[in-house]
Amino acid sequence: MRALIRTGTPKTLTLDLSHPEPTPSGSPDYYLIRTHATALTREELTWPEPLQADIPIPGYDVAGVVISTPTAPHPENGTYKFKPGDEVYAMTTFVNQGNARETSEAHETELALKPKNMSWEEAASVPLSALSAWQALFTHGRLSPTFSETRHGTATRVLVTAASGSVGIWGIQLAHLASAEVIGICGPANVQFVKDLGADTVLDYTKTNLVEWVEENRETREFDVVLDCIGGQTLEDAWKCTKREGKVISVAVPPESKKPAKGVAEEVTGVWFIVTESGDQLGQIARLIEQEKCKGIVDCVYEMEQFQEAFERLEGGHAKGKVILKVQ
Known part of the structure; x- marks a missing residue:
């Protein structure tokens, strides 16, 4: 063969x-x-x-x-x-x-x-991309894979970096289906694409400084959960934009390696994990795909x-x- x-x-x-x-x-x-x-x-x-x-x-x-x-x-x-x-x-x-x-x-x-x-x-x-996002959000994050068409109460605010990449596109879709308020970061060519996937707000990293954007109104913009798919300066900035007791989850690099010495809220934790195989989770993802809720x-x-x-x-x-x- x-x-x-x-x-x-x-x-x-x-x-x-x-x-x-x-x-x-x-x-x-x-x-x-x-x-x-x-x-x-x-x-x-x-x-x-x-x-x-x-x-x-x-x-x-x-x-x-x-x-x-x-x-x-x-x-x-x-x-x-x-x-x-x-x-x-x-x-x-x-x-x-x-x-x-x-x-x-x-x-x-x-x-x-x-x-x-x-x-x-x-x-x-x-499989690999969807499982990475699924496990980041539902195993390690604050979200529940109980999908609803309607948000109830205050939504969990989720940031997805590299939102047009292979894991990011699933982070956007699954967080949206889990009734989170979803913010994505991507380049200018993909802003509409990420919006169409279900992001409530899309930030063009060539035009918007993440920390400055959050500081304009921390109460309505800081994040409960960060799904980082890129590392680097974006991950370092994300630490400063996460609310108390929030989670910074990365599939790119160990997030603690990019944690700033100052400017991080109390009890924000970093999570680094390697995706694991799961036929059961893929079965749930397949049902969402067949229902045309994600792609x-x-x-x-x-x-x-x-x-x-x-x-x-x-x-x-x-x-x-x-x-x-x-x-x-």
């Missing part, structure tokens, strides 16, 4: 046209998946965890069809949830091989049925043979949504 493998230094990639296929006997606890598409993630070639695999393969999102179920007995009830032919999607664990290959492997806890109203490429754009965003799609162009687009830092590899 074709597979995109990392050889030599961590960033060296080669398209192997005769890579060995995984087999049910070789992975008795895993489903085999015919991969249709995978998504690439910025800076994933610098992550240490994927290098633990014998032959590292990038791409930790997958959308495809179940080929076979695990051969080992089910650890709980004896019946596996998915069957051959099921259309599924997942974020797979970083310490195993990724999904830029024609046959992939996934554990039952990672899998969910693919949203019926999405193409393979659209479905592959969802994945595909920046562009490349064939496997175009992997170099795909990573160049990704690392350029201007992708709006996900960069996808079409596998087959």
